[in-house]
Amino acid sequence: MRRTAPTFAAALLITALAACSPSGDTETPTSPAPAPEPADTSEPAEPSSGSDGTETQGSGDGGATESDPPAPTIPTQALPETLLPADVLGTADQPREEAQGVTAWLLPETCEQVTPDAVDMWTVTQGSGEFEEPVGVHQVAVFLDADAAVAGADALAAAFASCAPSEGSPTIFAVEPLDIGAQGTGLATDYNGVSAGGDLDTALGSYLAETRRGTAVTLTGFSGGEAQVGTSRADTTGLLAGAWERLCAYDSEGC
Secondary structure, three states, X not given: OOOHHHHHHHHHHHHHHHHHOOOOOOOOXXXXXXXXXXXXXXXXXXXXXXXXXOEEEOOOOOOOOOOOOOOOOOOOOOOHHHOOOHHHXXXXXXXXXXXXXXXXXXXXXXXXXXXXXXXXXXXXXXOOOHHXXXXXXEEEEEOOOHHHHHHHHHHHHHHHHHOOOOOOOOOEEEEEEOOOOEEEEEEEEEOOOHHHOOOHHHOEEEEEEEEEEOOEEEEEEEEOOXXXXXXXXXXXXXXXHXXXXXXXXXXXXXX
């Protein structure tokens, strides 16, 4: 019975040692949590409508895609501003007549007389024709569409080619291509036929020319007079270039 005290003391020592050792449930220290990222305060890009009507996302700077500009409206009337002014077609003091309405092209009498299949037209003549004065001519025909205008310019060029002298007349007609606008064509008239064995430019005569722009065809030049063909051609091509510029409203590509 004397051994009871040491056994009790040993038990107390074991209990004390167990209290000093770490417990299996103790938590392991962890790294600190990362700081939160700053919030995105930029505004989202506005969606824009695409060419097919669907919405497309704009670029990061918020810009919207621009749609193509609308096609220009092509007039179907012959506008008075397409006409060459009096001080260009001749001199301001010459008598001038203007008429609106579809009529025949002003060609020499021995040419096929052609009336364009146009929807509207202006015709201008300027000059009296007295004392061998040339008469300035300017016509503008407007067609329903570009295809009809192409056909109208072809028909006018064919009328140029149909010109022939009256019986017994020495007159010679010459058709020439012109690099003005689309389908540019010139008609030279050699009154005395001297170009048959000489130079057309030095022959006495006159010159007419046509061109097309979009849905409009224009004819300009001189009828009658006693100018040299070379001089009349130079004057007429200058008129034609100015007339072409005045037709930009009929061009689908605009002015």
